[in-house]
Amino acid sequence: MRTRPTLRPWRTASVASLAALAVLAAGCSSAATPDAKPDGDKPFIALSNGFIGNGWRQTMIAKFEDAAKQAQTDGLISKYKVVNAPGDNSATEQVAQIKSLLLQKPDALLIDPSSPTALKPVIQQACAAGVTVVVFDSAIDSECAYVLQNSFVDWATYAAKPLLEGIGGKGNVIVSRGVVGSQPESEMFDTTKKILGEYPGVKTAATVNGMCDGATAQKAVLGVLSSVSKVDGVIGCGDGYGVAQAFATAGKPVPAVTFETNGRALNYWKDNKIDNGSVAVMSDPGQSVAALWQALDLLEKRDVPKHMTFPIVLVEQKDRDAWAGVLKPDEYAAWPWTRELFREQVKAVQTGGKPVQPPIPTAAG
Known part of the structure; x- marks a missing residue:
């Protein structure tokens, strides 16, 4: 379980x-x-x-x-x-x-x-x-x-651990980094690498710069999908909706992702009945x-x-629908x-x- x-x-x-x-x-x-x-x-x-x-x-x-x-x-x-x-x-x-x-x-x-x-x-x-x-x-x-x-350590932790547990602690993942050069992103990336080290069955297939932005992450992830045969999860900082669109565009199944905490992403998560270790978490x-x-x-x-x-704002499945019901598409929790x-x-x-x-x-x- x-x-x-x-x-x-x-x-x-x-x-x-x-x-x-x-x-x-x-x-x-x-x-x-x-x-x-x-x-x-x-x-x-x-x-x-x-x-x-x-x-x-x-x-x-x-x-x-x-x-x-x-x-x-x-x-x-x-x-x-x-x-x-x-x-x-x-x-x-x-x-x-x-x-x-x-x-x-x-x-x-x-x-x-x-x-x-x-x-x-x-x-x-x-x-x-x-x-x-x-x-x-x-x-x-x-x-x-x-x-x-x-706490950026907490943000990175809850963006990664539920997802890694959801894929059974093994498989291939893509890491989508945030605003590279900022102090929060540096702390989060270090935390992500540390957590990945606790899962020897997980391989990092690619690392991209998603800038904590769905549209940017969509383009970045789409750019590496042709070189990665199988992806079980994408660890991000709140860019999962764009990541999901990248997989859909490439004709691949949507893996476990770290969703944005905005209305569009939460409703996508809800409407598609996704339950694979995905979570929504951001500062x-x-x-x-x-x-x-x-x-x-x-x-x-x-x-x-x-x-x-x-x-931080952590939206787990139990609170997803409540947040989804009050947020405009581009509004973040x-x-x-x-x-x-x-x-x-x-x-x-x-x-x-x-x-x-x-x-x-x-x-x-």
Whole structure:
């Protein structure tokens, strides 16, 4: 009988140069608040995102904007701004973007970073200017920034082990890597290799770069299928729908895959009655909302740990239909972090208590 792993508790320049950068980065801005006069008594929150090329990042930004807009309506913030680097996870572009944002004097800067090390000088510049910096979705090499992230070891573990158990611990697999060059992907790939080492009957037939994006993974996997005679599973980071399409296009049966946690993938999994070790697991795009609440609590001088680990989104078959029923096709499952739930999770991290389990939303968005 196939068994699934037991879920563990979650662990814990010159003025001219800067002006030029401001002009450059202005064209990269994807969103800002509606025109509103800043309230000097309320903070201005800025978010810098180093990569926008997959649905997870797009959901992450959408969730932040929804929460920030409501926070503005509720009088908690004066305004907010989101800027997305236009390139392919380029640290150089994100550094320029952050320098431009700093010219606008935000009270807090949230960062989904393109690199764990390259942003260190500009983050230090922000901290020296009195800006509260919260980095999320990745660790960062910075002493002054607060960090909120998911456990990438857990993400990689639950992307691989149920699948490997589902194929009986033997056979051929393809490994689809994520955003290569980022700290999370490096940690996840190392974990995947370690887990594969525990299954001597499993051979890695190919490794591709799927970028945690179904369309990218579909193309990458399709490119290697002609050279692989048999594939029993594809270990990915939430790109299984695209992987499944690659096999269908090649006229091959769909193996066990790591599905995206979006509505399209979950409904495909449901409608095709797939029960072969497939699972849906990704980090939580709702981290951006939790980071907003963290920044506000820090600005209010509340006690918040310097490093916090929040839960990933794991969708097993028992919860698949509930999530599938509330998500739009391109929307990714995100925990609905209210300010109250955020503070409960902070307390759990501080005391070593049981982590908060937010409810599955009952309506999309």
